[in-house]
Amino acid sequence: MRTIYSEDHQLHDGLLEPDGDGWAPSVECPARANNVVAAILERKLGDSIPPRSYGDDKLTTVHDPDYVNFLSLAWSEWIAAGEKGSNAKPFAFVGAGMRYADTRNIHGRLGRYSFGSNAPLVAGSWQAIRRSAEVGLTGADLILEGERFAFSACRPPGHHATTAQCGGYCYLNNTALAAQSLIHAGMDRVAVLDVDYHHGNGTQSIFYERDDVLTLSLHADPALEYPYFLGFKDEQGSGPGEGFNRNYPLPFGTDWKAYSEPLHDALKHIQDFFPSAVVVALGLDTFAGDPISYFEILAEDYISMGQRIGALNLPTLVVLEGGYALDAIGENTVNFLEGIENA
Numbered sequence: 217m218r219t220i221y222s223e224d225h226q227l228h229d230g231l232l233e234p235d236g237d238g239w240a241p242s243v244e245c246p247a248r249a250n251n252v253v254a255a256i257l258e259r260k261l262g263d264s265i266p267p268r269s270y271g272d273d274k275l276t277t278v279h280d281p282d283y284v285n286f287l288s289l290a291w292s293e294w295i296a297a298g299e300k301g302s303n304a305k306p307f308a309f310v311g312a313g314m315r316y317a318d319t320r321n322i323h324g325r326l327g328r329y330s331f332g333s334n335a336p337l338v339a340g341s342w343q344a345i346r347r348s349a350e351v352g353l354t355g356a357d358l359i360l361e362g363e364r365f366a367f368s369a370c371r372p373p374g375h376h377a378t379t380a381q382c383g384g385y386c387y388l389n390n391t392a393l394a395a396q397s398l399i400h401a402g403m404d405r406v407a408v409l410d411v412d413y414h415h416g417n418g419t420q421s422i423f424y425e426r427d428d429v430l431t432l433s434l435h436a437d438p439a440l441e442y443p444y445f446l447g448f449k450d451e452q453g454s455g456p457g458e459g460f461n462r463n464y465p466l467p468f469g470t471d472w473k474a475y476s477e478p479l480h481d482a483l484k485h486i487q488d489f490f491p492s493a494v495v496v497a498l499g500l501d502t503f504a505g506d507p508i509s510y511f512e513i514l515a516e517d518y519i520s521m522g523q524r525i526g527a528l529n530l531p532t533l534v535v536l537e538g539g540y541a542l543d544a545i546g547e548n549t550v551n552f553l554e555g556i557e558n559a
């Protein structure tokens with residue numbers, strides 16, 4: 217299996233996130249992707265290739281052009297406003313009875329285009345964000361060119377990003393961009409299976425009214441866990457998309473045995489949908505040792521998870537999402553990818 221990877225993710229470094237009374241280094245850090253790529257090399261999974269370049273028109277197949285423009289300019293606007301902080305991050309969000317209108321102040325713009333304070337921008341962020349999207353898009357192109365599998369080693373991740381808002385360490389939705397690219401190239405139906413510990417709220421919302429992209433997500437119950445405001449079982453799509461979104465909210469402590477059953481159900485729905493390809497949003501934060509999560513999936517279980525998904529026998533693009541256990545993310549990722557290949 218080929219991996220698509222860009223070193224440019226290193227530019228998205230020095231991120232901070234809320235911690236107690238202040239801010240602490242974010243768990244979403246360069247070592248995550250570095251460790252994944254090191255494990256791929258060590259276990260000789262296959263070639264690693266750089267992403268191709270794509271125009272803004274590719275990014276705006278999923279995202280609002282104003283939002284893409286904001287992401288590209290936010291850091292320079294932050295500096296131009298005389299801000300000294302190393303992380304541009306919002307503190308004000310639109311509430312009930314308020315509206316965005318003509319928001320020109322950088323703090324207003326950060327609030328306009330974010331749904332939380334855990335997607336900060338630093339000097340090199342835009343370059344990394346854009347390349348991460350291109351890593352996803354190149355993976356979709358490899359599938360279109362006939363490869364059975366591809367792995368897009370994206371960083372930053374993307375599945376929380378909506379059409380016009382960043383949040384949860386995500387800016388551009390790499391998984392959604394890849395799925396949309398497959399549809400755009402002529403595939404009738406694509407399934408997106410999100411196995412990250414957190415609900416893929418961005419991916420769900422992007423395709424919520426569509427019947428050509430089936431979205432399924434297994435995740436910690438949003439009644440208990442981030443992103444809190446989406447990912448419940450009764451969200452099944454709307455309009456033409458009615459019946460084309462499925463959520464599997466799971467309790468804390470879910471282990472492989474408990475995870476297998478909803479996964480089996482999700483895979484059955486994918487089979488019944490007869491997609492031309494599957495895009496897997498792979499989060500390794502379901503791991504028992506993950507520092508911010510409460511599932512109990514073990515290293516060897518990722519082999520079984522990959523095998524189950526590989527048994528669909530469909531062209532499959534795997535896109536890296538979350539996973540914060542730095543000493544395990546590499547092994548767990550390669551276990552999953554080898555499982556898919558050897559199904």
Ligand SMILES: [Zn+2]
Nearest residue numbers: 412413414538
């Ligand atoms: Zn996650």
